[in-house]
Every structure is written in structure tokens, then in C-alpha cells.
Amino acid sequence: MIQIPDSSTLPGGPMAGSETRRQAILEGMVRVVGRKGYKATSVADVIEEANVSRTTFYKHFEDKQECFLAAYDLVVERVLGEVIGSCDPGEPWLERVRAGLATVVEMFALDPELARTAIVEVAAAGADARRRHWDAITRVTEFLADGEELAEGRELPANIGLMAAGAVSGLIFDELLTGRAERLPELLPDLLFALLVPYIGPGAATEEMRRAAAG
């Protein structure tokens, strides 16, 4: 859940209250879209979830789409923050990738509404949202760029990270579409295979997959 600071502890003044309400609206957007889908979500739904007035909503956002974009940005920062936080830079690349993927899977399994908003509904919210989604995926794939160390001199395609990320997000998308975010941890070995195979090939990726399934 995105933390909403208790307004009594904030350093004070109407600006702090305004920021709290903005956060509440963004959180509300994530919750409602994650439950009903972007198409079926209305501003009325969001303000009810966030417990703010319509006036307050329109003070912060021009419309549903603008609010969604801001909420999505917040989701991306939150997920990336957790992933980066979970990875020990001292560990080998394979271990860092495994830890990062496990973090994403756990976040999504524990918060299916977050997962649906981040992976499925973002595709529904217009061209700007889709571009941000691909930007976010690109940032994640940069995180994978170190995998090229393992290439040992062979030349990998420039957008190999995008292939790997596309493979992983496709599997997660399918699982979420059938409404089974809670089962994502079971999919972790397959996700790991999908992510690693373009870098290390099916033999080694199968080995990592088995270790993940056993561990």
C-alpha cells in the first residue's frame, strides 16, 4: 500500500494537507482501477475511495487520465524502489536478477490491485500511459544490462533487454488476466527462465529455474 502520512504528524500548514489529499487520490485511483479496470473507473469512484470532494480532485487533476498517469508514475517508483532496495550490488548478476524478480512477484502477489493497474490496465489508459509503461520497462531492462557481462564476447542484439522484459510481462499479463495474482510466486521459476534465457541459453536457464523451484 502507498503510505499516506498522518496529517497530524506533518510539518504543517495547508500545503501538507493538500499533499496528503493528492496522495489519497492517487492511492484511490490505483485501488479502483485495480478492482474495476480503467474503462469502468469514474472520477466519482475515485473520490469516494479517497474520501475527498470533487472540487479537491479537480484542484489537483484535470481529468481521470491525468490522475491515472500520476498514479502510474507513483506505482513505478514504488516498484523500482523495492527492486533496487532488494538487490545487493555485491552479489553476482544472476543473484541480483533473481532477487529483483522475486521482489516484483511478491509485491504483485500481495497486492493484486497494484499488479492489475501496473501491468494490465496501463494498456487501457491512452497513448501517454502506454509510453510510460514502455519507459518503465526500459528502466527495468537497463537494470538487466549487466547481463551482457555473461555474453562473454558474443554480440547480443541491442534490444535484448526489451525481449526479456516483454517475455516476462507477457506471462504476468496472462496470469493477471485470469485473475490469479496470488499465484504469481508459483510462476517465479518460469519468469526467471524467460528473463535469463536470452542471455545464458536454455540449458543454464533451466538450471536456474530448477534452483528457484527448489529453493
Next chain:
Amino acid sequence: MERSREGGRWRPPRGRHRLPPEVVARSQRERLLDAAVRVVAEKGYGAMTIGDLTREAGVSRTTFYELFEDREQCFLSAYDNAVEALVRRVTAAYEAAGEWPERAAAGLATLLEALAEEPDLARLSLVDIGAAGPAAQRRYRAAVQRLTPLFEEGRDYAVGGRALPANTSRMAIGGVTGLISDELVAGRAERLPDLLSDVFFATLVPYIGPDAAAREVERLTR
């Protein structure tokens, strides 16, 4: 469908004529489906109205409701048509081409070409579909799965292919659609055919690994 509004699609003469009603209805239906593709490409699914469709297609609102329940149904029908045509064309190229992996390369080349020829349809099939709600999202997934045979043969081709994860073909498809969507979202549909080496690599790599995949790409797409 790069037709001008006047040219291209046949329409029956205005006013009284002796054409059977089902011929007229079919033409009107097709014009509405074409209109859906153009309007969604222009303003997105969310902003598309029935008024947009009837204006673009040159039919009355009454006629629209005779043919479709609502705009979602019209859009989904356009989507089904687009996918059917695409899958048929790709499958034909694939089946004509001998063995895997040549077959996969032929299918992929045709896929990229077909999408580049009709950028509005390409975006509809791969990108805009997400906006039309859960029913549409499930259709997208079903459409993607129809391409599975292109990839699944890799399991027989690869040494140890039988031991690969059950959803390996879904991984390959995800890699390919990821690359294609990237170009479409950036408005670069005309560059899709240039992706052939990369989508072919993405197809092969889960089955035969990066070294062998790079060799096959070199051999078949030079």
C-alpha cells in the same frame, strides 16, 4: 486500409435500388468496421462515439443499432476481422515455407510486413485493444495464442526441447510482441520490417540459446 473516403470500398447507389437487403447490410457493416479502425486510430477507443462511426461510415444511427448492440461490439468485431485476416496471411506464409526455423522466419516476415502496411490495424490489434475493457483484453490474449504454432515447433527442433517450460512459446511471443509494440507506440509502424532479425532472435533464443539463435538469424535474414 488506406482508402479515401470516396474511393475504394464499394457502396450501393443511394436511394431506391434492387439490391438484396443482405448485400446492402453487409456493405454497411463493413463500412462501420472500417470506420471503427480509423476513428480509434485517430482519437483512441475511449473518445470514439457512435456518432463518429455513423458519420465516418455514412450510415444512420438506426442502421448502426440494427447491426451492432453498442460501440464495444462494433470495435470487437473490427478487431476479430483484423486478427482473422492477419493470422490467415501469416499462417499461409508459414505453411508454405518448409521446415522450422525457416517457417518461423517466413511467418514473422509476413507478420511485420502486414502490420507495416496497415498501421491503424496494427495499433488496433496490439495496442488500442487494451483500452476496450476486460472482454477485449481476453480477445488480445486469444489472438496472440493463435500464433503459438509458429513458435511451438521449436520444441521439436531444439535438443532437449521437450524439457523446456510448458509456456516457452508464450515467452517467445512476449518477446516478439514487446519489440513490435515498442515501434507501434512510438508511431514507427513503417520500420517494423527492419525488426525481422530481432524478432527472429527472440523467437529462437528460448529454444536454442543466444549463440545458435544468432547463427540462424545470420543465415536466414541476411
